[in-house]
Amino acid sequence: MSQAATTAEGPEGRIPVLDIGPMLAGEPGAVDHLARSIARSCEDTGFLVLAHHGIPQPLIDGCFAAAAEFFALPEEEKLALAVGEINLGFLPTGAQVIRTSTIHRNTKPNLNESFYISHDYAPDDPAIVEGKPMVGLNRWPPNLPGFREATMAYYSAMRGLAQRMLPAFARALDLPPDYFKADFAEPSCTLRLIRYQPQPEAEADRFGFAPHIDTNFITFLAQSALPGLEVRTREGTWLRPPAIPGTFVVNTAEMLGRYSNDRFAPTPHRVVNNNRAMRYAIPFFFGPANDAVIKVVPSCTGPDNPPKYEPLLYLDHRLKLNRTNFAHRQAQASA
Template sequence: MSAIAQHADIPGPEGRIPVLDLGPYLAGAPGAREDLARHVARSCRDTGFLVLANHGVPERMVADTFAQSARFFDLPMDDKLALKVGDINIGYLPMGAQTIRTSTVHANKRPNRNESFYIVRDRTPDDPEILAGHPMVGLNKWPAALPEFRAATMAYFATMQALAHRLLPAFATALDLPPDYFDRDFTDPTCTLRLIRYEPQPAVDGETFGFAPHIDTNFTTFLAQSRLPGLEVRTKEGTWIRPPAIPGTFVVNTAEMLGRYSNDRFAPTPHRVINQANEARYAIPFFYGPDNEAVIRVVPSCTSPDDPPRYEPLRYIDHRMNLNRTNFDHRRKDAPTG
């Protein structure tokens, strides 16, 4: 596959959401990073969405993760509720427990029509940050009825974290920065694998969504292609389009922290999920973010006397804690008032 593969349903010479071949880049081919970065920069200035082929993630691993997700959501409700999220989002989030109140792209008043299961870096009870009571660090919760669930999902977690990290130099190059520029903020990245089951949504009323219009709040998000459609991306012109549905590829989108680093040169794109199939739709997004203690600052290549920094420095953990208190019903009691 060439660096860019067109998709017949998307206008433009490269496709509005391009399909990028990662093979040469991952193999370390001369000039591959610069070539990939040019295409990344073009798309990130437009939709902020890419489709990645030849990414090196085994197809069987992706299929196993989807299968384990389906098995989990098929468990009796009592089994799932025994793993319900607590003060931080680890474990099971029931249907109707998340309303995206922080969205700047839609006045979301209704909860999302999905149930979720959150998985983070796997730690032991004697982990120093667990013992210290870190406010955004906790232990994963595992379903006893699914003995293969932990190994399968953690294998996928580790593989996706490695892939996300390998792409940091491409994003740095796309912003005219040294390839290792972001490394200092991603020595212990904050990652989450979220398993999601979307219920069928017979009608589209502009207020009810599998996932309401929003932007992601991390750095980059990696979404394995689902069997059923549902993800929609809002263009700068205000129309909603779907990424190319190519089996075996990943849909990747930029998120809020990359937008802050880039002074909105790579502003995150609103997206939503509407499941109009007559059956449940499964998704396994992997969210890649900076270290908890990283301070997000606008990078020097994205400012000038005519374009000063639009954002003050932001400690990433403060950002995460605010989102957690605001968007999830079980934490709203902790949100600041007044």
């Protein structure tokens, strides 16, 4: 296995801890002050930790509890909710190999099982009736009272927090605070519940989650009870983010890299669960609307820095990923 991870160097180290309370409270100058800290971190590790974010701890705990209850179900009950053409529902262990990774040749499946949740459409919603691509109905376990309510309450709160962070990321790129508003009017969001199997003994190229970059805009990760997340610096060493209860680890992803012409390039990360117990995670992935066209922003180009990327329809990006990284989609493509 790759080089062992080291602990981040505290609040002022490579992965900073940022107080976003003043910004959320609307204090004068708080957005720009936060934006400067975000810019420094995004130009280095691409990871930061958010404190005083306003999400009630019982909401976070409730989502973790719902994840544990779901994964404790008998396998046949989970498989009855298996993902279909799009990833909503249960993904068993062994069903995902990150083939799109550009920083590690991943050949072995991730050692985790997952449950995907997105916007909770009603069956008669026009988007469902019209069969819009990458839109579908969530798959809910019939025998887990409160599961839907706990996970959707968390989903809704995280979507709200992500939206409120957009002005700070815009200002970090020297853009007007509302620059991203139109592209995120109907954001593509996914809550992924994950259970990582223990791997106390090192095995070459086997990971809870293999080295990769996220493919959305930014990702929010509530602090897990057990360590496992590791971040690769530009120098090639692996760090663990500060494990501060009640905070969120946030990382930049591929679309922010494209918008910023790689000024805020996404940072590779992985999960290694070398604990002797199951590890749970509830990452929230925040991306643009499916019909958004991702273009390099004007503040990140110039005569000596032309755009590295052509405009990209976000829906096309999502469809390509869905076809590439998952065993069930590979099987469908070859049928």
